[in-house]
Amino acid sequence: MKRVLIRSGKSPFRVATPAEFIQQDLIGTNTGNLLFSDSAHKMxxxxxxxxxxNGIRTDPSAxxxxxxxxxxxxxxxxxxxxxxxxxxxxLDRLSKLIEQLTIPVVVFGVGAQAPADYDTEWLTPMETSVKRFASAVLDRSxxxxxxxxxxxxxxNGLGFRDVDIIGCPSMFLYGxxxxxxxxxxxTADSRIxxxxxxxxxxxxxxSGIARHAWERYPHLTYYAQNLTDAELLLWGDTTPESGFEDPFPLQLSHALLRENKVRMPLDPATWIDELRGYDFAYGTRIHGNIAALLAGTPAVVLTHDSRTLELCRYFDIPHxxxxxxxxxxxxxxxxxxxxxxxxxxxxxxxxERITAFLTRNGLDNAYQHGDGGAAHDARVASLDLPASMPVWDGSDDGQMRYRMSRLRELITAAETKAQKQAKKAGEETxxxxxxxxxxxxxxxxxxxxxxxxRQELAAAHKQLAAVERRVGGIERRLLVRLGPAIRRRTRKLADSRDRKG
Structure with missing residues (x-):
C-alpha cells in the first residue's frame, strides 16, 4: 500500500460546518483550492x-x-x-519542508502569476525563492x-528543463x-x-458588468469564493445602517446581498451539483467557471491576468x-x-498528458489503475456535505452558538491584548x-x-581682585621709591650729552 500525503485544505470525505470552514480556513482563503485538491485526491x-x-498550512519543522x-x-x-x-x-516554508524530505515530492498544477500580457518582470524579486522551490522538488521527482x-x-528561463505542461487537476475530476x-x-427567466x-x-x-447582468436577469446568483466573503455572509456588517455603499459586492448594503443573491460554496461536490441547475455561468473566477463546466453548464471566463488566461488557453475554455x-x-x-x-x-x-506525468513520477491513477473513481464518488455521495452559504438574515441558522462563542473569544482576546498592552505601557511608564x-x-x-x-569662581574672582590690588600697591610703591632715582639718572644722562656737545 503506497501512502500518499497530499497538500489540501481538507479531505473530500470530511464533512465540515460553515463555522469550521471559516474558523480553520479549510479553503485556503479561496474555495477554488478545494476543487483541484479534491480532483487530485480522487485521481x-x-x-x-x-x-x-496534510492540511493547507505548512509546518517546516524538523x-x-x-x-x-x-x-x-x-x-x-x-x-x-x-x-x-x-x-x-x-513558498519558502514549503521549500524548507521539502528540502528535509527523503521521499519523492510531486508538484502539479503550479502556475506563475503575471498580467494578461504574460510579462513576468514583476516576479524578478522572488526568483531566488522560485529557484529554491523548483530545485528542491526536482531533486525528488x-x-x-x-x-x-x-x-x-x-x-525554462530560470534554467529548469524537466517541466511538463499538464494544466489544472480540477478539469480531470471525471477522468x-x-x-x-x-x-x-x-432569456430574462434564465438562471445565471x-x-x-x-x-x-x-x-x-x-462591477458595471455585474450590475447590468442582474438588472436583466433577476434569477442571477453571485457565487463568491473568498474567505472574506464567507465571513461576510456568516457575520454580516453594519453598512445598511451606516449608508456606506460600494459598486463591488463586498458589503451587505450591495443590492446582490440585500436581495440574498449571493452564495459561498464550501464543498466542490455540492457546488457542482448546485451549478447543474443554472443555464449559464460566467465571470472572472477560473475555478468558478470550471465548476460550472464540470456540471455541464456552459461557462465563459472573463480573463484579466495570466492565471485565468493560461488555463483557458491550455484547455480551450471559452473566454x-x-x-x-x-x-x-x-x-x-x-x-x-x-x-x-x-x-x-x-x-x-x-x-493522457497528465496521467503520463503521474506515471513518470511513479504515481498510479484511479482511471487506469483502479475503478475510475467509482468508490470515491460513491463515498462522497453518501455524505451530508454542506450546501453553499446564503446571506445570513439574522435568524437562528444553526450557527448562533458559534457566533456567540466566537464573539466571546474575540472580546476576551481583545481584553487580553488590551491588558497586555496596558501592562506593557505601565512597565514602559x-x-x-x-x-x-x-x-x-x-x-x-x-x-x-x-x-x-559658581562659588569657587566667585572666590577665585575675589582672590584675583586681591592679587590685582596687591600688584597695584606694589607698582605704586615702586614708583614712589624708584621715581626720584630715575629722575636723577635721567638728568645726569642729559647733562653728560650737553657737555659732550
Missing part, C-alpha cells in the same frame, strides 16, 4: 494507495519532516498560482507539472470523460451564475478579455459566441518615571555642582 485513489490530507519521511511514501503538492509575490513566504506555456517558459455541455437559450474577483477591478468594469468588454455586456452574447467543441475534443489528449527621577536627581546634582563651581 490518486487506487486500491493500492492510501491518500491523506519534527514534522521526520514524521512525513517515516509515515508516507510520497508527498503530492497540487498548487495554483504559487509563483506570485504574496505567496513568497509560504522526475519533473514538475505546470499550468501552461507561461509557467513552463518562466521556469478522460468530460460532461457534455448543455445547450441553452438565455456569476463569479467576480476583486483584483479584476483595475482591469475592467466588472473573453475583460478589457474588451463594456459594462452593458449581455451574458447571452457571451454564450452565443462561445465554442465548447475544442475544449471537449482535446480533453482526451490532455488527460515605570521605566520612563525611573529615568525621569534619575534625570531629575542628576539635574539636582548638576545644579549643586554648578553652584559649587
Amino acid at each position: 490518486l485513489s487506487t486500491p493500492n494507495t492510501e491518500v491523506t490530507s 519534527e514534522r519532516a521526520a514524521e512525513i519521511n517515516e509515515q508516507y511514501d510520497v508527498f503530492v503538492v497540487p498548487l495554483a498560482n504559487a509563483f506570485r509575490p504574496t505567496f513568497q513566504t509560504s 522526475a519533473s514538475i507539472g505546470v499550468r501552461g506555456e507561461l509557467t513552463a517558459g518562466y521556469l 478522460a470523460t468530460f460532461p457534455a455541455i448543455r445547450a441553452a437559450e438565455l 451564475a456569476l463569479s467576480l474577483s476583486p483584483d479584476a477591478i483595475p482591469v475592467g468594469d466588472i 473573453r478579455p475583460l478589457t474588451d468588454l463594456p459594462a452593458d455586456t449581455d451574458p447571452r452574447e457571451l454564450y452565443e459566441a462561445a465554442d465548447f467543441s475544442p475544449m471537449l475534443k482535446g480533453h482526451g489528449e490532455r488527460f 515605570g521605566k520612563l518615571r525611573a529615568r525621569l527621577t534619575a534625570a531629575e536627581r542628576h539635574a539636582i546634582e548638576t545644579a549643586e555642582q554648578l553652584d559649587a563651581v
Whole structure:
C-alpha cells in the first residue's frame, strides 16, 4: 500500500460546518483550492494507495519532516498560482519542508502569476525563492507539472528543463470523460451564475458588468469564493445602517446581498451539483467557471491576468478579455459566441498528458489503475456535505452558538491584548518615571555642582581682585621709591650729552 500525503485544505470525505470552514480556513482563503485538491485526491485513489490530507498550512519543522519521511511514501503538492509575490513566504516554508524530505515530492498544477500580457518582470524579486522551490522538488521527482506555456517558459528561463505542461487537476475530476455541455437559450427567466474577483477591478468594469447582468436577469446568483466573503455572509456588517455603499459586492448594503443573491460554496461536490441547475455561468473566477463546466453548464471566463488566461488557453475554455468588454455586456452574447467543441475534443489528449506525468513520477491513477473513481464518488455521495452559504438574515441558522462563542473569544482576546498592552505601557511608564527621577536627581546634582563651581569662581574672582590690588600697591610703591632715582639718572644722562656737545 503506497501512502500518499497530499497538500489540501481538507479531505473530500470530511464533512465540515460553515463555522469550521471559516474558523480553520479549510479553503485556503479561496474555495477554488478545494476543487483541484479534491480532483487530485480522487485521481490518486487506487486500491493500492492510501491518500491523506496534510492540511493547507505548512509546518517546516524538523519534527514534522521526520514524521512525513517515516509515515508516507510520497508527498503530492497540487498548487495554483504559487509563483506570485504574496505567496513568497509560504513558498519558502514549503521549500524548507521539502528540502528535509527523503521521499519523492510531486508538484502539479503550479502556475506563475503575471498580467494578461504574460510579462513576468514583476516576479524578478522572488526568483531566488522560485529557484529554491523548483530545485528542491526536482531533486525528488522526475519533473514538475505546470499550468501552461507561461509557467513552463518562466521556469525554462530560470534554467529548469524537466517541466511538463499538464494544466489544472480540477478539469480531470471525471477522468478522460468530460460532461457534455448543455445547450441553452438565455432569456430574462434564465438562471445565471456569476463569479467576480476583486483584483479584476483595475482591469475592467466588472462591477458595471455585474450590475447590468442582474438588472436583466433577476434569477442571477453571485457565487463568491473568498474567505472574506464567507465571513461576510456568516457575520454580516453594519453598512445598511451606516449608508456606506460600494459598486463591488463586498458589503451587505450591495443590492446582490440585500436581495440574498449571493452564495459561498464550501464543498466542490455540492457546488457542482448546485451549478447543474443554472443555464449559464460566467465571470472572472477560473475555478468558478470550471465548476460550472464540470456540471455541464456552459461557462465563459472573463480573463484579466495570466492565471485565468493560461488555463483557458491550455484547455480551450471559452473566454473573453475583460478589457474588451463594456459594462452593458449581455451574458447571452457571451454564450452565443462561445465554442465548447475544442475544449471537449482535446480533453482526451490532455488527460493522457497528465496521467503520463503521474506515471513518470511513479504515481498510479484511479482511471487506469483502479475503478475510475467509482468508490470515491460513491463515498462522497453518501455524505451530508454542506450546501453553499446564503446571506445570513439574522435568524437562528444553526450557527448562533458559534457566533456567540466566537464573539466571546474575540472580546476576551481583545481584553487580553488590551491588558497586555496596558501592562506593557505601565512597565514602559515605570521605566520612563525611573529615568525621569534619575534625570531629575542628576539635574539636582548638576545644579549643586554648578553652584559649587559658581562659588569657587566667585572666590577665585575675589582672590584675583586681591592679587590685582596687591600688584597695584606694589607698582605704586615702586614708583614712589624708584621715581626720584630715575629722575636723577635721567638728568645726569642729559647733562653728560650737553657737555659732550
